Amino acid sequence: MLSAEAKRELERRFAERPAKEPPLAERRRNWDAEALLDRLPEGAHFSTVIAGGIASEWMETPGVDEERVFLLLHGGGYNAGSPKTHRKLAAHLSQATNMRVLVPDYRLAPEHPFPAGIKDALLAYGWLLSEGRRAGDIIVGGDSAGGGLVLSMLLALREAGGSMPRAAVLMAPWTDLSCSGESYETLRELDPIITRENLLEAAGWYAAHRDLADPMASPLFADLSGLPPMLIHAGGDEVMVDDSRMFAERASAAGVAVTCKIFPGLWHVFHTATPDVPEAAQAIEEIGAFVRDQFEGAQVD
Numbered sequence: 001m002l003s004a005e006a007k008r009e010l011e012r013r014f015a016e017r018p019a020k021e022p023p024l025a026e027r028r029r030n031w032d033a034e035a036l037l038d039r040l041p042e043g044a045h046f047s048t049v050i051a052g053g054i055a056s057e058w059m060e061t062p063g064v065d066e067e068r069v070f071l072l073l074h075g076g077g078y079n080a081g082s083p084k085t086h087r088k089l090a091a092h093l094s095q096a097t098n099m100r101v102l103v104p105d106y107r108l109a110p111e112h113p114f115p116a117g118i119k120d121a122l123l124a125y126g127w128l129l130s131e132g133r134r135a136g137d138i139i140v141g142g143d144s145a146g147g148g149l150v151l152s153m154l155l156a157l158r159e160a161g162g163s164m165p166r167a168a169v170l171m172a173p174w175t176d177l178s179c180s181g182e183s184y185e186t187l188r189e190l191d192p193i194i195t196r197e198n199l200l201e202a203a204g205w206y207a208a209h210r211d212l213a214d215p216m217a218s219p220l221f222a223d224l225s226g227l228p229p230m231l232i233h234a235g236g237d238e239v240m241v242d243d244s245r246m247f248a249e250r251a252s253a254a255g256v257a258v259t260c261k262i263f264p265g266l267w268h269v270f271h272t273a274t275p276d277v278p279e280a281a282q283a284i285e286e287i288g289a290f291v292r293d294q295f296e297g298a299q300v301d
Contacts (some may be wrong), residue, residue: 002265005264005277013192013267020185023197024110028080033087041275044091046083052127054120057083059090059101068295069128069135070099071165073121073153075144075174075269079109087145092274096288097213099139099167102128110205114217118204121153125165125198130155135163139291143269145202146238147173151219151227158226166232167294169287171194172269174243175220178212181242190237193268199240229257234283235266261288 002010021027043062069091074086083090083103089103090101106120128138142150147170157164184196207217215222221242230251234244241262249259263270266279271287273280 006266006270006273006279008266009277010192010267011271013136017192029114030266031076031080031085032082035087038088040088040091043096044087044094045089046087049102051102052123052125052130054104054124054127056102056104056124057087057090059087059103060089060096061095064094064098064100066100067133068097068099069133069139070094070097070101070169071105071121071125071128071138071140072101073140073142073146073149074101074103074216075142075146075171076108077174077199078093078114078117078145078149078206079202081146082106086143089272089274092271092284093141093287096284097139097286097291099291109202109208110189113208114206114210115152117149118152118216120155121149124157125157126142126154127161136166138165138169139169139294140165141169141171141287142173143171143271145174145206147175148172148175148217148219151222152216152273155216155219155222156226164226164228167228167291169290170230170232170244171271172238172240172244173232173247174199174233174240175218175247176213177207177218177241178202179270181240183242183245184239186243187237187239191239191267195237205263220250223256224251224256227251227254228257229294230259231287232258232260233271233287234260234262235270236264237266238268240268261286 046059074081094101104124107116234241252258274284
């Protein structure tokens, strides 16, 4: 049963859904402007930093463990979003996990298609290690395309024999650029945010001339063995839910420790509605609990 707050938020999103998507440049400007109105948790503080040559932001809330870092890769279809648009989510993750959050401003398509974003994510991760952070003190996470980017980064690290982070947190990850899951059609009328058509346009910009099912761009089709423990969340009424469900099944079959939770009736990356929607606040708290569990009694690399 959805909370009254969740129902109101869903109604608002359906009412405000545009009949036609504006041009990409306008969407980017609008998102940045809207993000400036977000209310951050009390005491949340952000600052700029260059992380391995990548312009980035630190976000931290009072009392965080300075040694542990949550590397957050923002969503936005690989063509929009920034540390600015994700300050609120970063702040709530910092508060829930008791960690500093680093948000890189990775390069976006179509100006910078695959693999530019993966390279930037790897540079930011490498910078954390060069600054003395241990891989075992790092959690990587991302929402939507950011979740897909996390997985591409982990696959690249595994292939290169690099040090893996402690764990991964994926909020409605986009794991399949080809959008092959049945939910893209069966949930079409229930999703106030995403359509398969818009996603395929974004996928084309990002993949450029690559096959949309290339495992490095669409981790759903990759060999998933050797990846770190992960938590996956998705909304039960979002068209992308099969990207999470199928990925979790395949990762588990490959021996990865996966916790996957589908939240009935909720939308894509509903986590951003924290603290106003109880289900969103609960999901953020569950991320915090998952992260604490990963560190409890664990030996740091």
